[in-house]
Amino acid sequence: MGTAILMSLRNLRQGGRRTVLLMVALAMVTLLLVVLNALAAGLEATMLRSATTLSSGHVNVGGFFKTTAGQSAPAVAEGARIREIVEREVEGADYIIDRVRGFARIVSENASLWCALYGVDIAEERGLRDVLQITEGTLDEIAKPDTVLIFAGHAKRLEVKVGDVVTLSAPTMGGVSNTVDVRVGAIARDVGWMSAWAMFLPKDTIRRLGQMRPDATGAVQIYLKDPNRAAEVIEALRPKLAAAGFRLMDPDPRAFWMKFETVNGQDWVNQKLDLTTWRDEISMMLWILTGFATIRFFLLGLLMLVIVVGIMNTLYMAIRERTREIGTMRAIGMSRGGVMRLFLLEAGGLGLLASTLGAAVGSALALGLNAARVRIPSEAFQAILMSDTLLLALNPVNVVTAVAVITGVTCLAAIAPAWRAARMRPVGALHQVG
Amino acid sequence: MQAAGPIVVLEDVHKDYPLGRTVVTAVRGVSLTVQRGEFMALAGPSGSGKTTLLNLIGCVDTATSGRVTVDGHDTARLKEKGLTKLRLERLGFIFQSFNLVAVLDVFQNIEFPLLLQKKLGKAERAARVNEIMERVGLSKQAKQRPAELSGGQRQRVAIARALVARPALVLADEPTANLDSETGERIIDLMRELNRAEGTTFVFSTHDPKIMNHADRLVRIADGRVVEGTN
Ligand SMILES: Nc1ncnc2c1ncn2[C@@H]1O[C@H](COP(=O)(O)OP(=O)(O)O)[C@@H](O)[C@H]1O
Ligand SMILES: [Mg+2]
Numbered sequence: 001m002g003t004a005i006l007m008s009l010r011n012l013r014q015g016g017r018r019t020v021l022l023m024v025a026l027a028m029v030t031l032l033l034v035v036l037n038a039l040a041a042g043l044e045a046t047m048l049r050s051a052t053t054l055s056s057g058h059v060n061v062g063g064f065f066k067t068t069a070g071q072s073a074p075a076v077a078e079g080a081r082i083r084e085i086v087e088r089e090v091e092g093a094d095y096i097i098d099r100v101r102g103f104a105r106i107v108s109e110n111a112s113l114w115c116a117l118y119g120v121d122i123a124e125e126r127g128l129r130d131v132l133q134i135t136e137g138t139l140d141e142i143a144k145p146d147t148v149l150i151f152a153g154h155a156k157r158l159e160v161k162v163g164d165v166v167t168l169s170a171p172t173m174g175g176v177s178n179t180v181d182v183r184v185g186a187i188a189r190d191v192g193w194m195s196a197w198a199m200f201l202p203k204d205t206i207r208r209l210g211q212m213r214p215d216a217t218g219a220v221q222i223y224l225k226d227p228n229r230a231a232e233v234i235e236a237l238r239p240k241l242a243a244a245g246f247r248l249m250d251p252d253p254r255a256f257w258m259k260f261e262t263v264n265g266q267d268w269v270n271q272k273l274d275l276t277t278w279r280d281e282i283s284m285m286l287w288i289l290t291g292f293a294t295i296r297f298f299l300l301g302l303l304m305l306v307i308v309v310g311i312m313n314t315l316y317m318a319i320r321e322r323t324r325e326i327g328t329m330r331a332i333g334m335s336r337g338g339v340m341r342l343f344l345l346e347a348g349g350l351g352l353l354a355s356t357l358g359a360a361v362g363s364a365l366a367l368g369l370n371a372a373r374v375r376i377p378s379e380a381f382q383a384i385l386m387s388d389t390l391l392l393a394l395n396p397v398n399v400v401t402a403v404a405v406i407t408g409v410t411c412l413a414a415i416a417p418a419w420r421a422a423r424m425r426p427v428g429a430l431h432q433v434g
Numbered sequence: 435m436q437a438a439g440p441i442v443v444l445e446d447v448h449k450d451y452p453l454g455r456t457v458v459t460a461v462r463g464v465s466l467t468v469q470r471g472e473f474m475a476l477a478g479p480s481g482s483g484k485t486t487l488l489n490l491i492g493c494v495d496t497a498t499s500g501r502v503t504v505d506g507h508d509t510a511r512l513k514e515k516g517l518t519k520l521r522l523e524r525l526g527f528i529f530q531s532f533n534l535v536a537v538l539d540v541f542q543n544i545e546f547p548l549l550l551q552k553k554l555g556k557a558e559r560a561a562r563v564n565e566i567m568e569r570v571g572l573s574k575q576a577k578q579r580p581a582e583l584s585g586g587q588r589q590r591v592a593i594a595r596a597l598v599a600r601p602a603l604v605l606a607d608e609p610t611a612n613l614d615s616e617t618g619e620r621i622i623d624l625m626r627e628l629n630r631a632e633g634t635t636f637v638f639s640t641h642d643p644k645i646m647n648h649a650d651r652l653v654r655i656a657d658g659r660v661v662e663g664t665n
Contacts, residue, residue, distance in 0.1 A: 003538070003542055003545070003546070003549055006537075006538070006542070007535065007537055007538060010537035010538075011537055014536070014537060324531070324533060325533070325535060325536070327494075328527075328529065328533040328535075329535070329546075330494075330518070331492065331494050331521060331527050332521065332522070332526075332527055332546065332547050332550070332595070332596075333518060333519070333521045333522025333523070333525075333547060333550045333551070334518075334522075334550055335515070335518050336514070336518075338550065425494070425495075426494040426521075427489050427494045427495045
């Protein structure tokens, strides 16, 4: 084996410029793969952070309350009891909060818009405190009754500033329309375009707007130490809640505000709980991740195809040049498998060397770009990427995977040429001209 | 594995090569027996069928008709794997153009068949390679690559490689054709010496009268037929 590796490496070096070009190409594709993966991971991390700041915990225990079959509100009674069960039963929680949910038309003197409302106890909202950048007013204002925290985008559209009063208008549990006037207490910088869909108010203000009972809440939001355990936590929690006498909706991976139609179409009344993960709550935006993954897939697929053709071509050339050598080795007793292994090893060595190089440079680039906090020039891209700076999350597993994939593809591309080499008859080595 | 009987038996062997629409007959009805331990020359002008015959004996090509028996095996009955094994275990090859592996040094080239055989450990292989390098006078060149050697030295490497696994039969197709006559004669002498010392059978082809005179036995072929020297 040692000799075989030595032969492959030396043959690669013998390949000269051909090998170098192929290595550069392979390294570039690996680099691209690593950087795009880091970008995708960064995007996902940003989404997770925005989603879990704005509208969701890692796990949410929310639900709907229906006075009649066709009339639902995103609220559950006995909020305190639900929260108590969650606090008792969920393991590995970082912290737990609950928010009252609502949906209202926001009317200013000049404009109006629809927005999801979150009733919060600002004192326990650790995530909001960490992530929101308040540009006007203070976060603590939102502890006072009848205040609202809006985002820069809202402020612009509604043409309001801190201290201005806006009117919230929404249907109540009873089905009639109700309004509440609130004062803008703080304006925060946008957090991607998800922030267009969220405003924060004191819990009681939303309860009053929706004429909910004082123990009503929208959802208990659980923040886990390990967000990847969300599904597992839900599995464990469902039977516990059922045992406590709560009725549960079937799992439905959508944001709560997309479920009204479905819920209204069902013929139950009173309340059912709905358990969701953060992914469910931002499912309408997962297309960004999917889209990004798709573009990445096709781009890299195309590049890979070019590489595959390059590798095959190079190997066919190498095999033609080394016909005599292959024939000689076959004549002195190397098996077909042996010849095949030799060429696969050569291609594999090339792939491994090149992709390791590319991954190293790509990792350095990703880390560098991330540290440099490069500003994203276009607002559209800022919105899609949910951040105004380029965020790349380098994950060692992704880097190793990239190296493995590129090396694997190189080996796969080598199979056909290696097979041809293996099938060559040893007689080619002995026949001399003349 | 030391089978009794002659090492090579050819019985009415024919070999045709398709060439476009016609057929070139390179060997026409050769019957020949080579005994173990012989040092035999296959002589004949260019195009007479020497290489073809050596290929048939060397199990790298198959006869169109007739029977080729090598070391007791009817080669027509062996599959690819069996032929490879026979070549690896029982045959050694020396080529006109030396055919060394360019990227390996002298030691590694000679060690190659032992690696393929997977029978000996590292230390035993080294001992065997060093011994044969000594015999062919290349101990000082162990670390050199073929490109750094003279033609005579390269052919010595090839001889060492052919003999390192102690084959029963060594086939050499015009081993001196790419060497000057003095070097050529020395190469043949070396082969001769190894033939005596090890008892290895040698069959080599040549069209050089000076070289063929070194053989114990001379078989002349012309036009794919044996014209002199059958038993
Ligand atoms: N692969 C081949 N295809 C067609 N004809 C061949 C082939 N190999 C050899 N021949 C022909 O067979 C005859 C014998 O060739 P060869 O065995 O190489 O002779 P020698 O080695 O004595 O010069 C020649 O006429 C040669 O042209
Ligand atoms: Mg010839």
